[in-house]
Each structure stands twice: as C-alpha cells, then as structure tokens.
Amino acid sequence: MFADRAKILIKSGKGGDGHVSFRREKYVPDGGPDGGDGGRGGDVYFVVDLGLNTLIDFKHKRKFAATNGADGGKRNCRGKDGDNIYIKVPKGTVVKDAETGKVIVDMSGNCTSQKILTGGKGGNGNQHYATSTMQAPKYAQPGQPAKELEVILELKMIADVGLVGFPSVGKSSFLSKVSNAKPQIADYHFTTLSPNLGVVDMGDGNSFVVADLPGLIEGAADGQGLGLQFLRHIERNKLLLHVLDAASVEGRDPIEDFYLINEELKKYGEKVSSIPQIIVANKIDAIVKDVEPIDIDEDGELIYPEYISPIERIKAEFEPKGYRVFPISTATGEGIKELISYVFKQLQELKKEDVIFESEYDPDVYLAYSEEPYEVYYDAEEDAYVVEGPRIEKMLGYTNLESEKGFQFFQNFMKDNGILEELENLGIKEGDTVRMYGFAFDYYK
Template sequence: MFADRARIIIRSGKGGDGHVSFRRELYVPNGGPDGGDGGKGGDVIFEVDKGLNTLVDFRYKRKFHAQDGEEGGKKRCHGKNGRDIVLKVPEGTVIMEAGSRKVIADMSEGNSRQVVLRGGQGGNGNMHYATATMQVPKYAQPGKPSQELEIVLELKVIADVGLVGFPNVGKSTLLSRVTNADPKIANYHFTTIHPNLGVVDLEGCKGFVIADIPGLIEGASEGVGLGHEFLRHIERTRVLIHLVDAAGTEGRDPVEDIYKINKELESYNAEIAARPQVIAANKIDAIYVEEGEPDPIEKLKNEFESQGIRVFPVSAVSGKGVKELLYYVQELLDTLPQEKMVFEQEFFPEDELMIEELPFTVTQDEENEHLFIVEGPRIEKMLGYTNLDSEKGFVFFQKFLKDSGILEELESAGILEGDTVQMYGLQFDYYK
C-alpha cells in the first residue's frame, strides 16, 4: 500500500521533577539538602530511511511520544533521562505544522536527522537552593513540561524531471523504456496511483532522475480526483515533459490536452507552470492522417514551438525519437541551477509553542477586591518554562505579561497600583 501523506500527533517527554530531601545520617541529625535533579524528557526525532518510499507506517497509528524523565532522588541521585523516539521517514518528506501548514523540516538534501520537539529539562533538586539565609529549602524545581504538536507529513518525490500527462498517454511505458524502473502498466484511468522514479543513464552525460507523475484530470488543482495527491510531487522537479497522445487514440485533441495540463499547473502553483517544458508527442506509430487532414505533429509544433517549447515525436513502444528527447532534456538541465529545491523552515516549535495562543482568565476575587487571579493552561505552561529566580527569566516573565495581553486584561478588570496578582503559587504586587 502506498501513502504519501499522513497527519499525526507527536509529544516530547516531560522533564522529571527535582527532589526534596535532606541528609539523615548517624550523628548528623540536621544534614543539608540532598534532593537530586530530575531527568531530561526524551526528544522527538525524525530520521531518513532510504529503504522507505511510503508513509504508510503512519496511517494506522497517529500518536507518538517520547518517554518522560524520571524524578530526582535522595542522596543527590539524578533522575534517569527519558528515551528519545526516532520516527523513520522516506527521503523527501516535508514536516509541517498542521494548522498553519508552515514547514518545520524538509528531510532531503543532506538533512537526514532532525530533532523536531525537544524534551523538557529536568527540574533542580533542593540541593541547589541552600543559601546562608535559607539552609533548609523545602522546595525543588518542577520539570519543564513536554511539547505536543499536530503535524502533517507529505512525501514530495525528489526528481530532476517530471513526466506529466493525461491518463493512458504512455507515461509508464516511456519510463520503463528509458530507466530501470518497473511500473505496472495497464489501459485504464489512474493505472499509476503513486509516482514511479527511475534513473536515466545517457552516454557521455551524467544522467538524471525522472518521475512518472500519475495522470492528471481537469480540476486536479482543486483536488478533484487525486489531484493534490499527485501535483505535490511535481514541486521539486526542474523540467517537465508533457507526454500527449499525438494519435488521439482516445478521441482527445493533443493541443487541448497540453493547455488543460498547463492550466492545472498554473492553478496549483504558478512557479511550477513557469518551469522549462518539453512536449513528447507519443504514439506516432499509431498516427493515421487522411488526405486533406492536418498532421497532428505539425499542428503541435506550429502551436507550441513559437512559444519556445520544443516538440519531439516519439514512440514509447518502439523507442523511436526517445533518445533525441532525452538528450535535449539533459541539455536543458545543464543550463539550470544545480541546487535542488528545499523547503525552508517556517515554523520553529521551540519558540512558537512557548507562547502559543492558549486561553487564560482574569478574575477579581469575590471576597478581596484588591486580589486578581490569573489562571489557564497558558499561564501554567509559561510558569513551567520560566525560572523566575534568574534575571533573564524575570525579564521574560515581564515581557510575557505584556505581549500576551495579560496586563491589558488586568487593567480592563479594574486593577489598581498596589493590588495583588495571583498566578497559581505565585503572587506579586501590581505597579505600572
């Protein structure tokens, strides 16, 4: 079974809590704090497996999570770190945040391993908090929370050349002739349900990778049929070969076919439609021209070569004209930049998940009009990530209050200077 798209939920491990304990030894009745640190939570890692060519492993299991870190122990014992989870994907997989569809990682062009979600850091045990004035600290730092994210995985094949055309024009036949690929070939619509890749070896040239993109139909750019599933595989290609049935064996006009395919490409992604194109007029051995009728090859040449698009008459069955087509495609590739298309990162989980749009509430205490309570998962997450004992953490906390709209909400609720703000176990006086 082939699958080139999956939607899953991933979660890193929570950091283990720091431990609160004190030395209790013979003749040392009042020993100092010896609570150990919590272990780090496991990361969520994606890794390329070149033996894979499908995302089917993610079709039936949707949730993946790394192991939580263990709590610290007494006698300064450090909690065990949580195990990472490594998810194997085919080369060419693009990882995107599900809501915004912003790119998190493109697993191609040397990017074979990437940490997508980092586990929470373990909390400090109470052994870190002993001071000259506080020799018996009865508190420890909680482990930082895990991160959770819903993502979309999309496999976008890595090929130099995309072979496009309506169903039954001979794409699979041509691919099997010019490469070592072994596609299934039959005469019905959507014979090819996933891209086939093959390597073209040309004497005196370095050759190139070609992908047989499944047959398009009108409305493909709007998702009709399997349109979006197929069109995404064209995104990395640098040259497109339009294969048309020049003999019109199914009653279609090859000139109209070219315009219809270009219209779908334009609707899906104008930049793809602007890439160099070549027309392969296939099935020339089946062409029969009655006296007085126009030659379909000449008709194609008159229509498209004036637009700078070369037309090559070929027969995928006999191989006639195929070599000339391939050498021309190689010449085109040699004139284009060699860099492969890589989707740049747009979504940074570590930054965006810290101050994500989670809800919070601001309420005035019913019994004490000078007390304002701020609660909600957004506040809990922020407090879990922030060490308010450090100067940097306190500056971040102040910025968070302003940027997240909490100060504005407090002022709307009627808070005055000197009133108290309570956030779970934290209290502070409000001053502008």
C-alpha cells in the first residue's frame, strides 16, 4: 500500500538532573561536594532508507521519542546519556513543521541523515558550585527539558520526467512500454491511485526515471479528487509529458483537457506550472475518420467538409505556442522511439541538479523546551508579577539564591526560558515586584 503523507510527533530526551551529595569516607574529614552531572538527553534524527518507497509505516506508529539522560550520582558519577532515535524515511521525504508548514529538511540529494531535535543538556552536580565561601553547596542544576514537535512528512518522488493527464489517456500503458515498470493497466474511468516509477534504459549506461502520476481532474489544486496528493509529486520533475487522448475515446476534447490541467498546475504554484512540457498525442491507432456530409451536389453526390485530423488540430493549436507535439500509440508502439529520444536529449540540456527544498525552520533555534506549563501574570491585589508552575518550583528547590553562582544560574534560567521576555511583554518596570513560591524579587534590568 502506498502513502505519501503522514503527521507524527517527535520528542527529544530530557537531560538528567545534577546530583547533590557529599563525600562520606572514613578518615576523610569535611568531605566536599561530589554530586555528579546528569546525562545528556537523546537526539532525534531522520535518516534515508533506500529500501523504503512509502510512508505507510507512519500510519501505524505516530509517536517517536529519544530516551532521557539519567540523573547524576554521588562520587562525581555522571548520569548515562539518553539514546538517540533514528527515524527511517524514503529518499525524497520533506519534513515540515506541522504548525507553520515551513520546511525543516529535505531528505534528498546528498542529505542522508539529519538531526531535527537536540536532547536536553544534563544539569551540573553540586561539585561545580563549591567556592571559598560556599564549601558545601546544597543545590544542583536541573537537566534541560525535552523538546517535542509535530511534523508533517511529505514524500515528493524523485523522477526526471512526470506523466500528467486526465484518467485513462494511456499514461500507465506508456510507462510499461518505455520502462521496466509494470503498472496495472485497464480502460478504467477512474485513475491510478499511487505513483509508479520506471527507469528508461537508453543504452551505454544512460537512463532516466519516469513517474506515472495519478490522473489529474479539474479542481485538483483545490483538493478535489486526489488533489494535492497528486500535485506534490510533480515538484521535483525536470520535464512533464502531457498525455492527451487524441482519439477522444472517452468523449473528451484533448485541447480542452490540456488547458484544464494547466489551469490546475498554475493554481498549485508557479514552480510547478513553469516545468517544461511536451505534448504526447496518444491513441492515434484509434482515430476514426467520421465526417458527416453537409450537402448533396447536382449529381446526387454527398458533399463532405474539409477533413482536419485530430493530430493536425492539436498541432495547429499548440505548436505556434512553442510546444512539441508527438503523435504516438501505446497499443502499436508507433512514435514512441522518436519521443523517448527527444526527451533524453532535452534532459541533457536541462539542469542536472536535483530539485531540493531549502530549509525554512530550525526547531533547535525556534522551538521552546517542552515541559509542564508555567504561568506569568500580574496580580493587581498584591501589586506584583507572579511566576508559577512545576518547572519553576523545581528550579527554586535546587537553587541556592544566597550564593553568587546560584543567583546567576537563576537569572540565566529566567532568560533562557523566556520568562524575562514575558514579564517585559506584560509591562514590568524597574523596581516592580516579582513573586515565586514565597520568594519576592525586585526587577532591575
């Protein structure tokens, strides 16, 4: 089963807490602090697995988490680092932030492994806070919390050439004729439900990849039918073969079909609509010269209008606009060799580089650490700003605010967790009071 889109939740590991302990050894009086540091939390990586070609596995498992770092121990023992998690995806998968839709990383080209979330740092044990005036510090630093993020995975297939066209115009038949692919083929009024890839062997070690994309219908750019599920696969193509039913077997006008599909490509985006197109007029073997007489002459002979073949009509419409038109038959093979030779020549002249989607969002820069929520608000009755929450309470329990280092750690904590910024957004001024679980501070910049 094919799946080209999934939404998952990823989470890095929390850093282990630093430890508070003191040496307790026989014959060693006044043992100093020996609390060890917490271990680092595990990171979250995405890695390319060339054996995968679908995102179906993510339909069954949607949460992925690295493990937490262990807390530090006595005798300066450092906690064990958390294990990283490596999430395997097919080549060509684009990872996006679910909230903004911005690209985090495109797992294509030379990108085979990418760290998305960094685990929390382990906290310092109390051994780090001993000074000449504070020889027995009774606090340690908490480990940094984990980060979590909801991401969207989109598989944008990597193919040189894409086949576009309405359902039943012969795209699957064409792919089976020119490549090693074996798609299901039948005269269905519906369409291929998943993309098929085929490699066209040109000999002498030369080849190119063709993707038979699900048949487009009017309104696809607005989400109708397969909609965006189809259109995203076009984005990496260097060239499009626009397949038309020249014989109008389904009763459709091939010229009208061409314009309808290009309207959908234009709606989807300029990048897609600007991809060069070659028109493939298929089913020439099924064209029937069926012209009704328009009059009778003096001798009783039927008078027929001038006959213009469907191929002549298609060429007259599109060749003046710069399109190349290739009449072919997937049933007899007529015209296919000439078309493939031309496609290969065009690909040689186009850019060799793969289409790569640039990163627009770095979670480690923009994403706040995930933890129990804290609250910052102004209490009018107390005429004070209040900061509270489990994270705050835990930090205060570990921190000796009477020491210089402890108070410096407290200030860094307030800044690093965005609390100072929130206070400033609420309008705090110098000299105002901030309360936290029984502590009161005067605010100064």
